[in-house]
Amino acid sequence: MNTVTILGFAAAVLTTASFLPQAIKTIQTKNTSGISLFMYSLFALGTLLWLLFGMFTSNIPIVAANAITLVFAIIILIYKIKYK
């Protein structure tokens, strides 16, 4: 694996994993007042389209990263709708 591939892999891990602390914080505090409903609506839809794109192009890293991110995004979105 060359340096550029490692760079892309690290980028994917970081942007995917970043939503975990937000999901944990949101679940624990139920404080969603500063979170944008519009952001998470667009983001969850976009992540779903990335997931479908990954499936259609048989790109496992895109499928894996976006499946995980979609779960976090939906959790945050549900809390935002429930505790707005």
Add this chain to the structure above:
Amino acid sequence: MNTVTILGFAAAVLTTASFLPQAIKTIQTKNTSGISLFMYSLFALGTLLWLLFGMFTSNIPIVAANAITLVFAIIILIYKIKYK
């Protein structure tokens, strides 16, 4: 442009654009209590690595999408640090 390419393009536009309403909301309300500092730290770093990955692989869509997202992420991160 085939259907799968349009799907990928729509996914990129949505996930990139989704951070705009969050940035606007954060700037207007200065309410960052529900936002995870850890999330935006990891996310901004990940987006920076995606940007570098796009530059090294001469992938203009990755560079464009992540340059825009990085600006929004840094704005939200600065507000989170300033108004925590």
